[in-house]
Amino acid sequence: MNTINQIPGGVCAPQGFKASGMHCGITKKVEKKDIGLIFSTVPCVSAAVYTKNKVKAAPLKVTREHLENGTAQAILCNSGNANACNADGYDVASKMCQIASAFLGIPESEIVVASTGVIGQPLNIHPVDACMKSLVGYLSENGSGEAADAIMTTDLMKKEIAVSFTLGGKECKIGAIAKGSGMIHPNMGTMLSFITTDADITAPMLSKALKMVVEDTFNMVSVDGDTSTNDMAVVLANGLAGNAKIEAQEDDFDTFVIALMYVCIYLARMMAKDGEGATKLLECSVKGAKTEESARILAKSVITSSLFKTAMFGADANWGRVLCALGYAETDFDPAKAEVSFASKAGEILVCRDGCGVAFSESRAKEILLHDEIEVHVDLHQGPGEAVAWGCDLTYDYVKINGDYRS
């Protein structure tokens, strides 16, 4: 069994990657870094997944074009402005790549561009233009944290991880940074996630690995049911680890997928935990559903329910809301066999069996629900389908943060 070790370094942990981040002036707050850059010293193969929202931000369109050939060498991302729904959005996103291209000395088409922030306010290119020389100059093997800072919006926690593992005796690494706190809902995207690796892998296999992993990780996170216009997950692989190139779905591919899954589960949980206004990470695991797809739909439905989320905020074992959310999910099951329990570090308590309530100690349930990581276990006893979804509680602060986001 291959061991996966968590290591420091974020996106710069894999060989040959550098990063930087700084304040360029897109946001008013001068202490806030608002532009970040990730660069590989050698060309990479690349894969990406994008939001399914029909309203797509301009940088997604530009990135999609740039990644058509399956290669990229840098990722440029700003926060503070989504560059979505702007008449000049496409031109501005293209211009960002042109500017970076000049200073990085790589073709414009090798640059991935992303934006996050307010929708529908023109993005001023001047701060980007003015900062680029410095941003490129600051590129460093210790720069992952700065890039991670630069893509945060309402995020309170910096999201950064790296792991090492071996492929045929060669040490390989995967690193990642992510942002995501509001406008997050299972339907791909759901955030920005930039992943680097020095593993040697073909573009088609990298794309296959990313799609497989995203389905079980980022697509299973919901903060507020809103699927953003700007979300994307991008992975760059530069092959510097020197492993035998992964070209087919064999053992090394499986190992790579497991390592990528480790990274993305970590980020997915962090995004849920850092949901806007959240005080608790909620994890809903469904088993015994008819199919895996059915289990996914059910787990997402629970994690998305405003009533369930507020109940968890109040540490209230209101399991009827779990049943209710299962019941309106658009998938078939028999509620009469449903079993539900709540769990946390403090233990587990069964609250519903055969679709009906069982007697349980409210004080014991409260004790369990007062923890900041809550699990809801649902067993439907009607098939092999299993899935896990992550979310967070709905709190006063969510309302506060979003009641006047733009000012």
Place this chain on the structure above:
Amino acid sequence: MNTINQIPGGVCAPQGFKASGMHCGITKKVEKKDIGLIFSTVPCVSAAVYTKNKVKAAPLKVTREHLENGTAQAILCNSGNANACNADGYDVASKMCQIASAFLGIPESEIVVASTGVIGQPLNIHPVDACMKSLVGYLSENGSGEAADAIMTTDLMKKEIAVSFTLGGKECKIGAIAKGSGMIHPNMGTMLSFITTDADITAPMLSKALKMVVEDTFNMVSVDGDTSTNDMAVVLANGLAGNAKIEAQEDDFDTFVIALMYVCIYLARMMAKDGEGATKLLECSVKGAKTEESARILAKSVITSSLFKTAMFGADANWGRVLCALGYAETDFDPAKAEVSFASKAGEILVCRDGCGVAFSESRAKEILLHDEIEVHVDLHQGPGEAVAWGCDLTYDYVKINGDYRS
């Protein structure tokens, strides 16, 4: 053109209907009425629509059986306990009908039973048993308000309306009471609504009228995206108005539908306005969609978005969230043609054209959005589809109300 006049009297406005409501002890608060009764002195034809949640409360199952023959003469409803997900739920709901049957002197199968409140706590039959003699004794032509009080849970406003209109020169009336504040989402049901009329109409035409109207009214309301286990809308028609019986989809049917629509729009708007914690009624009208169904999906998506709802709470003209919610709705349209404006009593302001922002005065927008009834007008310029949906803002109080609902 037939005139529809709003009149007092609620469910007792139509001839031959009486109602009552009282505190029987299902809820702990002694000042809160928790059981209500509506009774027609003569037999009625009846129609109903129910929640689509797969987890259905026991009273729905009993009511569905009782309405199989298309007739009913009384509606019994308690608040404080949903009688859902209880092992003995069906027996308790049946027992409620048996008890009422004995005192009303009508067959058990002529009684509609409904419950609203907490899910998964056994409903004690004793308070129902003990109060029934009084509840029947209190039946009065002035009792609509008491019945309306009795079915309220977290509702702050009593929901009651009646209208008069003429069919072939005969004055007919429709009256209604409703409850609905949380766990409300477009997918039928979405609340309890009890409608009475003295119009003479066959059961199939009554059912057809109700289904048509519900689609454009109750199914277009969302408070929190949660579709309840208990929702139903029931209409009883006793024929005492003496109009020529409505037996086909002709002029009188159309008039009846328009009057029923008036009643249900009124209740739908009231439910949205009285959404848990709401400070504003939000109305989203979509036109220019490819089809009416597409317009419905789009309007509901906007009204359901947590980010849009919090922005409206903050009187923030964050139209990007409207575009975003349109974009992730599961229906096809071209965002590049979308036009959006906000309106209220203070006027209207265009904020987006051709899918992009237009310059507008933020202070003027604020002035408009500070009102308590806000309209969002979306024009997609790509077809004849139109629809309207109603919702409310998402506020601190929603979180407060639902963070500890059971205690």
